[in-house]
Amino acid sequence: MKIIGIIFVFGFVLFGVLYLFSRKLLYFPAPLEPGRLDHIRSSLKGVEEISIPVAQGVILHGWFINKDLEHLPVIFYFGGNAEEVSLNLEEYSANLNANVILVNYRGYGKSTGRPKEKDLKADALAVYDAMARQFPLTPSAVIAWGRSLGSSMACFLALERNLGGLILTCPFDSIENVAASYYPAWLVRLVLRDRHRTTDYSGKIQSNTLVLVAGRDEVIPAKNTLALFDSLGCEKERVVMEKAGHNTISDFKEYFESVNRFCSQFKPGPALTRE
Secondary structure, three states: OHHHHHHHHHHHHHHHHHHHOHHHHHOOOOOOOOOHHHHHHHHOOOEEEEEEEEEOOEEEEEEEEOOOOOOOOEEEEEOOOOOOHHHHHHHHHHHOOOEEEEEOOOOOOOOOOOOOHHHHHHHHHHHHHHHHHHOOOOHHHEEEEEEOOHHHHHHHHHHHOOOOEEEEEOOOOOHHHHHOOOOOHHHHHHHOOOOOOHHHOHHHOOOEEEEEEEOOOOOOOHHHHHHHHHHOOOOEEEEEEOOOOOOOHHHOHHHHHHHHHHHOOOOOOOOOOOO
């Protein structure tokens, strides 16, 4: 009986530790590379640095690729886990026919604070609202774009602000279900605090949606991406890059071709100018 008691106490403590540290096991904040900020400021034309206060003591840091607000749509981009979004600036500036707002999550890059699901979703709305105060954004000409983890925030923003478009790269139905593909489901349910269960509300999304799928995704199981796609009741399209992996999907030519074709549907009109 003493041994059973010891095992019970050990298991209880272990679950408690896993629960308390589950966010550290889920999120992997990526810092700015040394010299990266100076390079952006001195070398990238048409890229504006932005800082957005979202809560007491929390300021999000990011960039605005300002190409042509009068004729091109605006994308709000949400990166994947361990992704510092400034690393997309050169590629997006060169390849996207859109204006793009990229802001690092709490704790990522120069953004302050610590990431947790509730705050990340609130921050998505705060970033959109802050930019909408500076620019008279037309929601029907705005696109939320989320990659992997970012698909959770992009879906939430698209729903809450009734955006015209939604792009999802390597998305999932829930972190809970993805984790259950790698660990016992009962353990996941016990210790996971942030579950990012997008399918709880994805059926309500009305935004025209493009889902970009890596045929050889080694991180997000195909069943989890398909479950999210099937849950969407809006107009939707799925493009599969059969030879792409989770982290290589954007290397394929059809990736940006598909995004630009999708973006061409959204015309902001002449009202979208700086106040």
